[in-house]
Amino acid sequence: xxxxxxxEIGEFGIIDRIRRWTGSSDPALLQGIGDDVAVIExxxxxxxxxxxxxIEDIHFKRSWSDPYRLGRKAIAVNLSDxxxxxxxxxxxxxxxxxxxxxxxxxxxxxxxxxxxGSRRFGxxxxxxxxxxxxxxxxxxxxxxxxxxxxxxxxxGARVGDDLxxxxxxxxxxxGLRMLEKGGAKGDASxxxxxxxxxxxxxxxxxAIAGHRLATAMIDVSDGLLIDTTHLLKESKVGARIRExxxxxxxxxxxxxxxxxxxxxxxxxxxxxxxxxxxxxxxEKRKEILTLSHSLRIPITRIGEIVHRKxxxxxxxxxxxxxSPDRLGFEHFK
Amino acid sequence: xxxxxxxEIGEFGIIDRIRRWTGSSDPALLQGIGDDVAVIExxxxxxxxxxxxxIEDIHFKRSWSDPYRLGRKAIAVNLSDxxxxxxxxxxxxxxxxxxxxxxxxxxxxxxxxxxxGSRRFGxxxxxxxxxxxxxxxxxxxxxxxxxxxxxxxxxGARVGDDLxxxxxxxxxxxGLRMLEKGGAKGDASxxxxxxxxxxxxxxxxxAIAGHRLATAMIDVSDGLLIDTTHLLKESKVGARIRExxxxxxxxxxxxxxxxxxxxxxxxxxxxxxxxxxxxxxxEKRKEILTLSHSLRIPITRIGEIVHRKxxxxxxxxxxxxxSPDRLGFEHFK
Numbered sequence: 275x276x277x278x279x280x281x282e283i284g285e286f287g288i289i290d291r292i293r294r295w296t297g298s299s300d301p302a303l304l305q306g307i308g309d310d311v312a313v314i315e316x317x318x319x320x321x322x323x324x325x326x327x328x329i330e331d332i333h334f335k336r337s338w339s340d341p342y343r344l345g346r347k348a349i350a351v352n353l354s355d356x357x358x359x360x361x362x363x364x365x366x367x368x369x370x371x372x373x374x375x376x377x378x379x380x381x382x383x384x385x386x387x388x389x390x391g392s393r394r395f396g397x398x399x400x401x402x403x404x405x406x407x408x409x410x411x412x413x414x415x416x417x418x419x420x421x422x423x424x425x426x427x428x429x430g431a432r433v434g435d436d437l438x439x440x441x442x443x444x445x446x447x448x449g450l451r452m453l454e455k456g457g458a459k460g461d462a463s464x465x466x467x468x469x470x471x472x473x474x475x476x477x478x479x480x481a482i483a484g485h486r487l488a489t490a491m492i493d494v495s496d497g498l499l500i501d502t503t504h505l506l507k508e509s510k511v512g513a514r515i516r517e518x519x520x521x522x523x524x525x526x527x528x529x530x531x532x533x534x535x536x537x538x539x540x541x542x543x544x545x546x547x548x549x550x551x552x553x554x555x556x557e558k559r560k561e562i563l564t565l566s567h568s569l570r571i572p573i574t575r576i577g578e579i580v581h582r583k584x585x586x587x588x589x590x591x592x593x594x595x596x597s598p599d600r601l602g603f604e605h606f607k
Numbered sequence: 608x609x610x611x612x613x614x615e616i617g618e619f620g621i622i623d624r625i626r627r628w629t630g631s632s633d634p635a636l637l638q639g640i641g642d643d644v645a646v647i648e649x650x651x652x653x654x655x656x657x658x659x660x661x662i663e664d665i666h667f668k669r670s671w672s673d674p675y676r677l678g679r680k681a682i683a684v685n686l687s688d689x690x691x692x693x694x695x696x697x698x699x700x701x702x703x704x705x706x707x708x709x710x711x712x713x714x715x716x717x718x719x720x721x722x723x724g725s726r727r728f729g730x731x732x733x734x735x736x737x738x739x740x741x742x743x744x745x746x747x748x749x750x751x752x753x754x755x756x757x758x759x760x761x762x763g764a765r766v767g768d769d770l771x772x773x774x775x776x777x778x779x780x781x782g783l784r785m786l787e788k789g790g791a792k793g794d795a796s797x798x799x800x801x802x803x804x805x806x807x808x809x810x811x812x813x814a815i816a817g818h819r820l821a822t823a824m825i826d827v828s829d830g831l832l833i834d835t836t837h838l839l840k841e842s843k844v845g846a847r848i849r850e851x852x853x854x855x856x857x858x859x860x861x862x863x864x865x866x867x868x869x870x871x872x873x874x875x876x877x878x879x880x881x882x883x884x885x886x887x888x889x890e891k892r893k894e895i896l897t898l899s900h901s902l903r904i905p906i907t908r909i910g911e912i913v914h915r916k917x918x919x920x921x922x923x924x925x926x927x928x929x930s931p932d933r934l935g936f937e938h939f940k
Contacts, residue, residue: 304653308841309761310688310826311657313753316649320637324644325748326736327702333738355643369660369746403659405666409741413702415658415748420646428642493643508641 278378288372288404292385300398303365312400314365319419322363324355330409338453341380343470344412345387351495352416353395353474354548358493359427360483361420363476365400366392368414371407395476426483428508430490431553435579437513438488438562440475440549440571442523443498444530447544451533461525472548478571479550487562491552497545499601503586505551512584515577517542518591542588543601553579611711621705621737625718633731636698645733647698652752655696657688663742671786674713676803677745678720684828685749686728686807687881691826692760693816694753696809698733699725701747704740728809759816761841763823764886768912770846771821771895773808773882773904775856776831777863780877784866794858805881811904812883820895824885830878832934836919838884845917848910850875851924875921876934886912 280288293307305313328334328348339347349366356363368388372381392399397416449465475493482488492505498515506513517538522530526541534540554562559575566573577589587595613621626640638646661667661681672680682699689696701721705714725732730749782802785795808826815821825838831848839846850871855863859874867873887895892908899906910922920928 304755305760309692310828311655311692311694311751313692313758314654314656315755316652316654319649321647321649321654321750322644323647323698323700323734323748323750325700325702325734325746327704327738327744327746329704329738329740329744332704332740359642359644359646361644365656367656367658367748369658371660371662371665371744401656401658403746405660405662407662407665411660411662411704411744413658413660413736413744413746415656415700417654417656417750418644422637422648425646427638495643 280372280376280378280381281374283378285404288381292402303398303400306398306400312365312367314400316419320422322356322359322361322418322420323415324352325413325415326351326355328412330411336410339470341383342387345384346391347470347472348412348414349388349391349397350472350474351548352414353476354472354493354495356416356418357474357476357479358491358550359420359425360479360491361418361425362480363395363397363416363418365398365417366414367400368402368412370402370404371409371411372404373408373410374406424483426488426491426552428490428492428505431505431509431511431579432489432555433511433579433581435489435553435555436559436575437515437551437553437577437579438573439494439498439521439551439576440478440573441547442521442526442572443494443547443549444526444541444544445523446472446546447497447540448526448530448533450546462529464525465529469546472546474548475550475571478569481565481569482550482552485561485565487558487565488552488554491550494547494549494551495545497543497601498547498551499542499586499598501551503601505553506586510582512580512582512586513577514580514587514589516589519574519576521572521574542598613705613709613711613714614707616711618737621714625735636731636733639731639733645698645700647733649752653755655689655692655694655751655753656748657685658746658748659684659688661745663744669743672803674716675720678717679724680803680805681745681747682721682724682730683805683807684881685747686730686809687805687826687828689749689751690807690809690812691824691883692753692758693812693824694751694758695813696728696730696749696751698731698750699747700733701735701745703735703737704742704744705737706741706743707739757816759821759824759885761823761825761838764838764842764844764912765822765888766844766912766914768822768886768888769892769908770848770884770886770910770912771906772827772831772854772884772909773811773906774880775854775859775905776827776880776882777859777874777877778856779805779879780830780873781859781862781866783879795862797858798862802879805879807881808883808904811902814898814902815883815885818894818898820891820898821885821887824883827880827882827884828878830876830934831880831884832875832919832931834884836934838886839919843915845913845915845919846910847913847920847922849922852907852909854905854907875931
């Protein structure tokens with residue numbers, strides 16, 4: 275079978291195919307694809323809405339991944355935002371900018387990844403917009419639901435709270451450095467996979483919020499330091515993070531030396547971990563440990579919340595403290 | 608005051624400013640900008656969601672407009688989709704891709720346009736994403752509400768219904784041709800303004816749906832023929848459109864001859880009218896006329912719904928009919 279390019283199929287040909295690839299049996303979805311507006315019955319829940327844009331050569335390179343993983347990642351980064359609130363993801367809209375000469379098989383694989391990455395969590399595509407673009411652009415708007423008292427925000431952390439993070443830090447950012455330097459061998463591929471296929475912590479986020487284990491929560495997407503700063507700003511507090519408590523994976527420890535003299539630099543400032551960062555009073559430690567065991571997700575105490583005027587301080591192995599000057603990657607700078 | 612460029616302010620500097628420029632007093636908005644996810648209380652309404660992407664040099668050129676109008680248009684094209692359903696627009700999320708060397712004043716004016724274009728209809732910004740991009744990218748996801756029985760869809764048109772359209776057709780598309788050819792003089796600027804500053808028919812859409820005057824409705828964004836085809840496809844019917852009944856503005860009639868030998872070509876196939884196209888049984892004619900007078904918006908009967916197998920037919924002045932082969936602009940083709 276010869277592959278087709280988008281120019282041969284046209285905008286409405288693409289939309290017709292998308293409609294065939296998707297489809298939902300959710301009775302609350304009164305109108306999905308097939309009109310300009312999706313219509314959803316919400317009943318007594320509160321609505322959650324988040325959006326993220328991925329732009330070719332800014333957020334990803336076509337040569338680094340395949341369209342299937344790209345589709346899965348596009349929905350995963352949005353799912354992670356809903357996870358960090360403890361919400362239930364439900365529906366999404368996708369805007370795509372696609373080059374004229376892109377192959378139909380690229381779009382098909384992309385949607386397959388999108389579908390696999392969303393159906394796992396019971397999430398349906400309900401609408402979108404498709405446009406010509408010289409580079410690939412993917413914008414997802416993800417809608418979810420929650421209960422008014424059962425959500426966690428960036429605000430809410432209190433002085434004396436512990437600071438926890440799930441999983442390990444820095445793997446995806448180190449994997450990205452490897453991709454930029456032309457790939458990797460052996461177990462380094464696990465780091466690259468962390469960059470290409472992030473796993474949103476949906477179950478963990480819902481469990482933390484559902485059992486009221488935390489006071490504030492955010493996902494680590496921009497990097498530990500930047501996202502901690504976001505949480506501190508909204509909560510109007512400071513924090514102390516202990517470097518030697520940062521959870522680092524075995525491949526990270528093995529390969530970091532080839533990329534940085536500082537063991538912790540990429541774990542602190544790198545992005546795209548999509549782990550959950552949350553604060554909880556010390557009396558919740560045991561319950562958090564139990565949850566970590568039952569979900570088989572590592573959760574590590576990496577520091578504590580202090581008074582706002584102390585700001586964000588990093589405690590080194592030798593006990594010395596410093597205030598980080600460069601927090602991590604920032605667009606435009 | 609010297610203007611700053613985005614590189615000097617950085618991503619979070621931009622977001623802080625956006626937060627200052629916006630802000631909402633809506634009690635149903637439990638969490639707006641300041642977290643990754645917006646949280647909205649919906650109560651007993653159904654939720655409406657639509658998204659549209661605008662890409663520089665595909666959908667607009669910076670030299671054709673100013674950032675204020677661009678902001679107003681970005682929200683207007685989404686409002687038009689909610690209008691076509693008879694819904695009430697409420698909240699939006701915006702993803703922006705911005706070049707590093709863009710001036711801060713561009714972004715400020717853009718947001719002013721966005722704000723003026725949304726506040727008029729009681730719509731608040733609740734979230735977004737900001738990224739670096741070589742070209743300007745604007746993606747809006749607009750959320751609204753409606754009642755389960757009080758909305759209109761593309762589906763629902765019945766054989767024997769009249770086909771109506773609001774306003775005039777072809778002005779924006781003719782204005783775009785003028786911009787492409789280097790601007791215009793005199794009253795031709797009204798056509799260009801129609802392209803740059805579309806007005807979403809929110810009140811009209813709500814009135815048509817609220818008084819149950821129509822059986823199906825869509826906004827004319829891709830062009831009359833394409834959008835009629837969408838409505839026919841979802842309603843499983845055909846239509847006959849009478850050329851000489853198409854509502855054409857005085858400047859359109861005056862300037863069309865410089866751009867096309869066919870008086871109706873651009874009115875039929877041009878896009879971005881953002882007028883409402885709807886179908887209604889003949890017994891509603893009087894009520895529709897009354898509504899047109901009371902809102903001071905022209906509404907014109909341009910044809911009728913026929914059996915599906917007849918497809919879409921255009922009736923010419925001399926009574927001859929034809930099936931259009933080229934419906935209008937389509938991305939990728």
